[in-house]
Amino acid sequence: MRTSGTLGNFVAISEADIKLLWGRSAGMCSRPGCGVDLTCLPEGKDAYTVGEMAHVIARSIAGPRGRAKGGDDSYANLILLCPTDHRHVDKAPDGEFPIELLHNWKMIHERRIRALGSENKFEKVEELSKAVRTILAKSHAIWNAFGPRSEAATADPNSNMYDIWELRRADTIVPNNRTIINMINANEVLLDQKQMEAFALFCVHAEAYEAHVRSPLDAYPTFPKSFEEAFAYE
């Protein structure tokens, strides 16, 4: 449990539950049709996130959807929303946004995120490669901006960059990896032997990386260079 920094702003919610919620919703508002990207940060040194982890059942009986036994701060009782939708679901008249509806929003959103990429069908391996490289470039840009070797992190080791990096690994890089895997699986027939082998290595890396993000491992297979090479068509 953090007491300071970005993750600490979320008071009593455990780090593991924060990462789970942000990761499974890929940092997007869970209300159907909204999908606002909550990972973009306002300008300025004291960067903070704009996503809000709303309680499905309020902690107090008088709060939104309150029950005699108040809701807790666990992943199961939280839903990631943008500030506007959070206000709507909490301020609307009783019964307009019931518990079941919010659970349903969350389930549908998380299922959609998990399946990203599996609908993408390509005619040519060059098109698949380009799509893969585009996602890799997005992940790389996040690493450059917030990773441990980013300018901001090295300039001020006490900045909240580390907290932001922790979130972005969970809500952007891990879902990006899954999208790549879904996309390649859906277009497997286009791959040659070298690409199949490189893809297998990438899958091993991605799975270990996801476990590492959830709970730090001492070591894990790093991103395989061969993967990038196998999908380069310049």
Ligand SMILES: [Zn+2]
């Ligand atoms: Zn929203």
